[in-house]
Amino acid sequence: MRFDEAYSGNVFIRSHGSYEESQAVIYGMPMDWTVSFRPGSRFGPARIREVSIGLEEYSPYLDRLLEDIQYFDAGDIPLPFGNVEGSLDMIRNFVAKVLEDGKFPLGLGGEHLVSWPIFQAVYEKYKDMVVFHFDAHTDLRDSYEGYQYSHSTPIKKACNLIGGKNVYSFGIRSGMREEFEWAKENMHLYKYDVLEPVKKVLPTIGNRPIYLTIDIDVLDPAHAPGTGTTEAGGITSRELLDTIHFMANNRANVIGCDLVEVAPVYDHSEMTQIVASKIVRELLLGFVK
Numbered sequence: 181m182r183f184d185e186a187y188s189g190n191v192f193i194r195s196h197g198s199y200e201e202s203q204a205v206i207y208g209m210p211m212d213w214t215v216s217f218r219p220g221s222r223f224g225p226a227r228i229r230e231v232s233i234g235l236e237e238y239s240p241y242l243d244r245l246l247e248d249i250q251y252f253d254a255g256d257i258p259l260p261f262g263n264v265e266g267s268l269d270m271i272r273n274f275v276a277k278v279l280e281d282g283k284f285p286l287g288l289g290g291e292h293l294v295s296w297p298i299f300q301a302v303y304e305k306y307k308d309m310v311v312f313h314f315d316a317h318t319d320l321r322d323s324y325e326g327y328q329y330s331h332s333t334p335i336k337k338a339c340n341l342i343g344g345k346n347v348y349s350f351g352i353r354s355g356m357r358e359e360f361e362w363a364k365e366n367m368h369l370y371k372y373d374v375l376e377p378v379k380k381v382l383p384t385i386g387n388r389p390i391y392l393t394i395d396i397d398v399l400d401p402a403h404a405p406g407t408g409t410t411e412a413g414g415i416t417s418r419e420l421l422d423t424i425h426f427m428a429n430n431r432a433n434v435i436g437c438d439l440v441e442v443a444p445v446y447d448h449s450e451m452t453q454i455v456a457s458k459i460v461r462e463l464l465l466g467f468v469k
Contacts, residue, residue: 190226190230191229191253192206192228192251192253193233193235193246193457193461194247195251195252195253196251196252197252198250198252201252202250202251202252202283203250203283203469204250204283204284204285204286204464204468205251205253205254205285206251206253206254206287206460207253207254207255207275207278207285207286208224208255208256208257208287208288208290209225209256209257209259209289209290209438209440210223210224210225210226210257210259210290211267211289211291211294212290212408212443213262213263213264213267213291214293214327214329214330215291215331215408216324216330217408218408218409218443218446219408220443220446221289221290221440221442222290223443223444223445224288224440224442224443224453225256225288225289225290225442227444227453228288228439229457230453231453232457232461234454234457235457235461241421241425241462242428242429242462242466245465246464249464249468251286251468257271257274258270264293265329268293268294268297268329269297271297271298272298272300275298275436279302279305284435284467284468285436285438286436286438286439287437287438287440288439289438290440290441291331291440292334292440293329293330293331293333293334294438294440295338295438296329296333296337296338298393298438299311299334299341300341302436303342306391306435308388309346309389309390309391310342310347310388310391311335311342311346311348311392311393312390312391312393313349313393314351314374314392314394314395315349315350315393315397316351316352316354316395316397316398316409317332317409318349318352318355318359318363318369319331319333319334319335319349319355320332320336320339320359320363321359335349339366339367344367345366345367345368348367348381349367349368350373350374350377351371351372351373351374351414351415352371353411353413372413374415374419375419375422378423378426378427382426382430382432385432385433389435390427390432390433390434390435391435391436391437392434392436392463392467393437394437394439394440395440395441397409397410397411397414397441398414398415398420399416403451403452404442404447404452404456405446405447405449405451406443406444406447406451407441407442407446408441408443408446417458421462424459424462424466425462425466427467428462428465428466428467434467437463437467439456439463
């Protein structure tokens with residue numbers, strides 16, 4: 181990926197043309213090579229950008245304007261189709277460069293496995309990091325159908341990398357019994373809800389760096405049907421926004437984030453990608469200093 185010129189395709193609303201002057205970098209990870217049910221999340225990053233044109237640039241929640249911050253949309257990382265390990269390597273190297281340059285990385289997926297190389301890159305810089313994980317699914321498998329690289333494995337990999345007690349999962353309502361039993365002993369997992377447990381947990385974190393990963397299926401399918409593995413019983417878009425605002429207003433030290441698993445083909449109404457674009461706006465305004 182080149183950083184010396186703006187992405188030539190659609191960009192997130194009000195993206196600035198200079199990587200060098202940016203505080204934050206938006207980038208896409210169009211990968212769905214390991215999905216177990218419905219593919220299509222590789223088209224998520226592009227469509228989130230396209231529908232962002234419908235956003236207002238002002239957030240009444242945070243009383244900030246997008247013009248208040250400098251961010252650069254670097255476009256999609258040109259991942260090699262079907263090449264899992266090669267794609268993960270490219271993502272890790274890309275994010276490592278963004279962090280080396282002192283910028284806030286904001287990734288758009290893509291399946292949730294794309295978060296794994298991001299965790300690796302972030303951990304290289306922030307050894308005391310914690311992971312906040314908003315999702316319907318545990319993602320705690322060691323492998324899926326014999327493969328260690330799967331969209332059902334990234335949080336287990338994060339636990340192995342930084343220690344399970346540094347990983348906090350919220351909104352979880354689906355997974356194997358063995359995953360829930362492992363989580364009880366080895367990490368912090370909060371079922372069904374997001375806002376209330378985050379309110380309890382955040383004061384215990386202090387100023388430690390937080391990496392935030394959001395799977396769009398943490399939302400109920402009524403709010404986000406456009407995803408590969410929908411799961412009934414999720415939170416509302418209002419609760420997710422309230423959680424982001426609570427963290428922002430309480431000065432959570434979020435040093436990067438991603439939003440994954442938007443699959444536009446399953447949502448003809450486009451509500452999923454529209455809510456995703458609003459979440460991206462609030463992440464930028466809430467966490468980019």
